[in-house]
Amino acid sequence: MNPDPFTADYVVVGAGAVGMALADTLVTESKASVVLVDRRAQPGGHWNDAYPFVRLHGPSAIYGVNSMPLGSGRVDETGLNEGLHELASGAEIRDYYQRVLHERLLASGRVRWLPLHNVDAQGVAVSLVNGERQPLVARQRWVDATRADTQVPATHGPRFAVAEGVRCLTPTELTQHREPAGGYVIVGGGKTAMDTALWLLGQGVDPDGITWIRPREAWVLNRANVQPAAPFALPTLAAMVSELEITRDAGSLPELFERLEAARLLQRIDTSVAPTMYRCAILSEAELAQLRRIRRVVRLGHVRAIERDRIVLDRGEIATSPAQVHVHCSAGGLPRGPMEPIFQGDRIVPQYVRRCSPTFSAAFVAHLALSPLDDAQRNALSAPVPVPNEPLDWLRMHLNTARNQLAWAQRPELQDWFRRSRLEAYSALFEQAAKQGDPAWGELQVRLKRARGAGLERMAMLLRSALPLTA
Secondary structure, rough: OOOOOEEEEEEEEEEEEEHHHHHHHHHHHHOEEEEEEEOOOOOOOHHHHHOOOEEEEOOOOOOEEEEEEOOOEEEEHHHHHOOOEEEOEEHHHHHHHHHHHHHHHHHOEEEEEEOOOOOOOOOOOOOOOOEEEOOOEEEEEEOOHHOOOOEOOOOOOOOOOEEEOOOOEEHHHHHHHOOOOOOOOEEEEOOHHHHHHHHHHHHOHHHHHHEEEEOOOEEEEEEOOOOOOHHHHHHHHHHHHHHHHHHHOOOOOHHHHHHHOOOOOOOOOOOOOOOEEEEEEEEHHHHHHHHOOOOOOEEEOOOOEEEOEEEEEEOOOEEOOOOEEEEEEEOEEOOOOOOOOOOEEEOOOOOOOOOOOOOHHHHHHHHOOOOOOHHHHHHHHHOOOOOOOHHHHHHHHHHHHHHHHHHHHHOOHHHHHHHHOOOOOHHHHHHHOOOOOOOHHHHHHHHHHHHHHHHHHHHHHHHHHHHOOOO
């Protein structure tokens, strides 16, 4: 162990999914020492605060850290995820990160773990237990993984007024509620609200007893198209090819999204309402069918106040009562700050480098940090991909990811790393599938070559057409 435990090659601030994936790669691929700091008592970030029924949106097989599998690799045989890769529960993920911490990071002898500490602007770790202050020193880099800290209802209360006597619960409190309810009101249109609606329906609540306040309709991804295993290789590549072909041939943005939906690449709960939100949320088609059972949907904007007899919204109000249980699902989720260079001299600011892939992106950033390249070269290989918020971000994420992938393709050493990366998965999957000699695979490769350039060019054109002209 480093004789000075508060000096290390890397100081990583934030032990959520991003910080853990990054620290794991630093330790696994080098002899570097690391100080890992977090304000929570345990690693795993927002998974420590999430509601009990939370699960991953996407397959466990491509989440976590590179050096340790998450889950058993099974395909679910029952339930709303039947036929698809397992989705780890919140409890499984918390246990997983404990094992990563103890069996990989601390076991290396090169990691110092500082839980229950904040780090101030001067680089001093401040204990949340006794206030003690300890300066931290990074011989090589500071890593700021705090911008990936997800906001959940348990830690970020409602942004609307709640009158005395109103039952307004977080999803966690909902699972502990033991009093009769005269109905349920879900506040929020994101994945937390979707999960809560599915949980209520799974408990046998009558869908007509649920009022769902959805300020915005969301586009969501189809989980069937993100399955990283051999039996799914053909449909997974086919989905990627179809995205490019559809974009290439789309005459307008409305036509693009209409055709993506018709091909079951994007989904929405209410097909009569144009989505104005896209945040990489993923649903199975079975989950989508369940959510469509809830017909009492309110589209009057955001909630401003919940009073004893009414809910005040941006564009009107609806009746309520003390008998109703209101569920706050409107926390902000992943912060969406401005993009900036990832490598900044003595500082690393991890961000997405591939669409909807936070843990892969973090591991890749760490791999680049250990490479013999300079920061200009590293940044050229890791242009940030935006954290999505609106439908146009589907295009932005595709384009930025494609630019990075084009740069990666020029470097055989990166292609080799992708083949060995558990979090990347698709390179090895597609390479293995290509060796099988299936004619259908060859046909997809031909289609991909024909569609890639024109599809990406059309994406850029459609995006430019949607943006206001600037001087």
